[in-house]
Amino acid sequence: MLLRPDWDDFRLIGFHAARVVAGLGVLMLATAGLAVLRGEWNDATALGVGAGLAVSAGLTGTVRLRSREHLDWSHAMATAAAAWLVAALFGAVPLFLSGHFGGPLDAYFEAFSGLTGTGLTIVQDLDHLGASMNVWRHLMHLVGGLATVVVALTVFTVGTGQSGTFTVGEARDDRIMPNVPRIARFVSKVIATYGLLGILALTLTTWLGGLPPGRALWHATLLAISAVSTGGFAPTSMSVGFYHSGWVELSLIVLMIAGALSYGLHYQLWRGRRRELFLHLETRTLLGTFLVVTGGAMLGFGRSDAFTDAAMLFRKGFFTMVSAHTTTGLSVVADRLVVTDWGLLAPAAMVGAMAVGGMAGSSTGGIKVLRMGLVAKSIVKDIKTVLLPESALVVETYHAQRRQILRDGPVRAAVSLLLLGLLTNMSGGIVGMLLGFDFTEALFDATAATSNTGFSLGVLSPDAPAVLKLVAIGLMWFGRLEFFAAFTLFGYVIALGRGRT
């Protein structure tokens, strides 16, 4: 039975979504200021118009829908689902006005990809896009990444197989808001620290690689934002391949790994609890899945003769696998080379890495290693149950901030998400195939979209059919919301007609 939502429910969801839009507008206004300082008048106008629309719509919504009701868990899930859809609408305005997109849908796709930390891009002539508009693309990654982590550590701790926020001892508060500012503050500190260190390292390495100091700083800033928020956008169309620098790639590897770790784990490490890194189910599972997919990819590179010397295997192959497993999507090779030169095993390993993704409680996409670990533990428990006498009591434990007993609830949620992830990837591949694309290439791009990774084999391009772009937006949305938040919003809409009062 569904309870029919009333006006107050929608008012509350609208109020919080409007606050998000207003915040995005303020950020857009700051970017417009940067465009003015740089004398990029077209971009300044486009960003100014976008900021004006977002701030006025956001403030109007905030004032007219003001509500003192407490945000409960289902409201928060529906708000997250609605906010991503609406915020991208306003984020797309300056992109569309820049003239670098085929139409409003393309601009919306780009903004949605930016705000969900996906990194798939269908911009035209990226290398001549204004600097401030490029900054706007990357800032969407930054706020999208921050929002993802905060939502993952608060809203998505319910019913999605996660194991809590920063500390397991914390009881779940029926009200969400008290937790959000505290978590947002810590996450911002961590992102800022890695971002600044990344900018320093990348400025130095791109400068040593031949860029003038000013350009080196600009490239470094955008790359650091993209890597630490596991986004995938890059300042140039060649992505990281533009720099031809092993040191740039190594710096980005460190940032991508930092971004792929749970901010709950960062919290423990910042408090000096280093043991957590070695004991936590997620870090162990991540190491295991990373070894398997990277080993498979390396063998694939060797078998297909794509790369056979150690330096290229490391710089191209290893970097690509870190980028895929952290669901970042920064790339060091041209997209089509993956199809033409890499054989089957290496791209299949990339699909596996993207589908699994990083840790829950990070800005990565995918099913998440925590759920893979829980499912693996559950299989081990089932095998033990079969092997041991019927009277034996089989108890399986795992470490997540403390030793925990494996219970049915989190395992069931993990299996549900695993199945939903696989089904969504397959569905996207089938849609691509029905539209005339090769199934394996469509499956690759669908997996990239669902896991919020920026890799593409060219199926999602400016020339792709509009229906495919819409499907990809849907996949990015489902993936970012870990399915259940999207279902909650659907539930509200369905309950309007079928729910009981």
Added chain:
Amino acid sequence: MTDRDDTFARQASRGVGVIVLLSLAVALGGWLMAVVVSWIF
């Protein structure tokens, strides 16, 4: 040491230090994997 003595800089250096070392260890593992695979093929 009290919580007040645990400054932001100290917390950050602890957290970041561990992650940088971990990432470099992972990269070293990747390099060794690349050497082995290049030797096989």
